[in-house]
Amino acid sequence: MRLTRYFLPVLKENPAEAQIVSHRLMLRAGMIKQSSAGIYSWLPMGFKVLKKIETIVHDEQMRAGHIPMLMPTIQSADLWKESGRYDDYGKEMLRISDRHGRDMLYGPTNEELVTDIFRSHVNSYKDLPLTLYHIQWKFRDEVRPRFGVMRGREFLMKDGYNFDLTKEDALHAYNRHLVSYLRSYERMGLQAIPMRADGGPIGGDYTHEFLVLADTGESEVFYDSDVTDLSFGDREIDYDSVEQCQGVLEEFTTKYARTDETHDEALFNEVPQERRRTARGIEVGQIFYFGTKYSEALGAKVQNQDGKPTPVHMGSHGIGVSRLLGAIIEASHDDKGIIWPEGVTPFHCGIVNLKQGDDEADAACNQLYAALTAAGLEPLYDDRKERAGGKFATMDLIGLPWRITVGPRGLKNGVVELTSRRTGESVEMSPEEAVKKVV
Numbered sequence: 183m184r185l186t187r188y189f190l191p192v193l194k195e196n197p198a199e200a201q202i203v204s205h206r207l208m209l210r211a212g213m214i215k216q217s218s219a220g221i222y223s224w225l226p227m228g229f230k231v232l233k234k235i236e237t238i239v240h241d242e243q244m245r246a247g248h249i250p251m252l253m254p255t256i257q258s259a260d261l262w263k264e265s266g267r268y269d270d271y272g273k274e275m276l277r278i279s280d281r282h283g284r285d286m287l288y289g290p291t292n293e294e295l296v297t298d299i300f301r302s303h304v305n306s307y308k309d310l311p312l313t314l315y316h317i318q319w320k321f322r323d324e325v326r327p328r329f330g331v332m333r334g335r336e337f338l339m340k341d342g343y344n345f346d347l348t349k350e351d352a353l354h355a356y357n358r359h360l361v362s363y364l365r366s367y368e369r370m371g372l373q374a375i376p377m378r379a380d381g382g383p384i385g386g387d388y389t390h391e392f393l394v395l396a397d398t399g400e401s402e403v404f405y406d407s408d409v410t411d412l413s414f415g416d417r418e419i420d421y422d423s424v425e426q427c428q429g430v431l432e433e434f435t436t437k438y439a440r441t442d443e444t445h446d447e448a449l450f451n452e453v454p455q456e457r458r459r460t461a462r463g464i465e466v467g468q469i470f471y472f473g474t475k476y477s478e479a480l481g482a483k484v485q486n487q488d489g490k491p492t493p494v495h496m497g498s499h500g501i502g503v504s505r506l507l508g509a510i511i512e513a514s515h516d517d518k519g520i521i522w523p524e525g526v527t528p529f530h531c532g533i534v535n536l537k538q539g540d541d542e543a544d545a546a547c548n549q550l551y552a553a554l555t556a557a558g559l560e561p562l563y564d565d566r567k568e569r570a571g572g573k574f575a576t577m578d579l580i581g582l583p584w585r586i587t588v589g590p591r592g593l594k595n596g597v598v599e600l601t602s603r604r605t606g607e608s609v610e611m612s613p614e615e616a617v618k619k620v621v
C-alpha cells in the first residue's frame with residue numbers, strides 16, 4: 183500500500199481522553215475513532231489488524247475441529263425469557279423494542295440462541311460431539327466503558343459452544359479449547375496464562391480465564407512464577423486424544439494461578455515464598471463448563487444409546503477479539519509507539535523514501551515494493567513529500583516490524599538501510615538482501 187493512497191489519520195498529540203497506552207496509541211496511530219461511549223469505528227489500519235487476529239482465531243478453532251458459523255447480533259427476548267436470563271442479566275443488556283412492539287435485544291452472548299439451533303436439529307447421541315462457534319459483535323451496556331477497546335460496549339468476540347453426551351466428553355471439549363487458545367495467543371505474540379476464575383453471568387462452577395500480565399490489567403491475579411516459563415510452542419497435538427489434551431490442561435493449570443474471584447490465600451501460601459506473584463492481568467479469553475444449565479432450561483436433549491432423552495452437557499468459550507488489539511499493544515510497545523508482533527502486524531515492512539521525486543530513489547522504492555509483494559508480504563510505502571524525521575516518526579508510531587530506508591546517498595553505494603522496530607538496530611545492505619531479511 184502507498185501511504186498517499188491510504189487512509190491513516192495519525193494524530194500528532196496524545197488524546198486527553200486516553201488513560202492507558204494502548205488506547206492512546208490506537209487513537210494516535212489512526213486505528214480507531216470513537217463514535218460514542220464504548221463504541222468505535224475501526225479505521226483501515228485497525229480493521230486490518232482486527233482481521234489478522236480473526237484469521238488466527240478461525241484457523242486454530244477449525245484446527246481443533248470446531249465448526250464456524252454466524253449468528254445474528256439482534257436476538258428475540260423470547261429465548262432469554264425461556265432460559266430465565268432475561269431479567270437476571272440486568273442493566274448490561276441493551277433491550278430493544280421493534281416496530282411491532284416485540285421485545286428484542288442486542289446479544290451480549292449466545293448460549294440461548296445456539297442452544298435453540300441445536301435443539302431444532304440434533305436429537306441423537308450419534309450426532310455428538312459437536313462444537314459450533316462464530317466471531318460476532320456483542321453489546322454489553324457497561325456502566326463505565328473505558329480504556330478504548332479494552333472495555334467497550336460493542337465488541338468483537340469469538341464465542342464457541344460445545345454439545346456433548348457426557349460430562350467427560352464436555353471436559354474433553356473444554357481441554358480442546360484450552361489448547362486452541364494457548365496456540366492462538368502465542369501466534370499473536372502473547373503469553374496468556376490460564377487461571378481458575380469465576381463463572382459470573384454465564385454460569386457453571388468450572389472455568390478458566392486467559393490473562394496477559396499487564397500493569398493496566400483490570401483483573402488482580404495471584405500466581406506461581408513457574409507458570410510464566412510455560413509455552414505451548416509448535417508441538418503437534420491430536421485434538422481427538424483425551425489423554426493429550428488432558429495432559430496440556432494439567433501442564434498449564436496445576437501450578438497456582440488464580441484471579442481475585444477464586445484466590446485462596448491458604449493454597450497460595452503453599453507456593454514457595456520466592457515464587458509467589460501478585461499482579462494485574464488483561465482477560466483475553468475465558469472457557470466454561472456448565473453442564474446442563476442451558477440444555478435443561480431449553481430442552482436440548484438427545485436420545486442416548488438406550489434411546490433415553492438426555493440433556494446434553496455444554497460449555498461456552500470466548501476470546502475477546504477486539505480487546506486483543508489493546509492487550510497486544512499493552513504487552514508490546516515503547517515510548518515511540520506500537521511494536522507489532524509479526525503474526526498480527528498490519529503491514530510487514532515500511533518503505534521510507536528520503537527523497538520523493540528523485541528518479542533513482544523512486545525507482546528503487548518501487549522495485550523494493552514489487553519484490554516484497556512478490557514475496558507475499560505487504561509493504562507500506564511512505565511516498566509522501568514529507569521530511570525524513572516525520573516519516574520515521576510515523577513508522578515508529580504504527581509499529582511495523584521492519585523499515586527499509588532508501589536515499590540517493592545510500593543508493594550510490596548500492597545499499598539501503600534495514601531497521602528492526604523491536605531492537606532499533608539499523609544495518610546497511612543491498613536491496614536484495616534487505617528483502618531476504620524481511621521475508
Ligand SMILES: Nc1ncnc2c1ncn2[C@@H]1O[C@H](COS(=O)(=O)NC(=O)[C@@H](N)CS)[C@@H](O)[C@H]1O
Nearest residue numbers: 291333334337341466467468498499500502505
Ligand atoms: N466489554 C468488553 N469489551 C471488550 N471485550 C470484552 C468485554 N467483555 C468481555 N470481553 C471479552 O470477551 C471474552 C469472553 O467474554 S465472557 O463474558 O468471558 N464469556 C462469554 O461471553 C461466553 N459466552 C463465552 S462464549 C472475555 O474473556 C473478554 O476478553
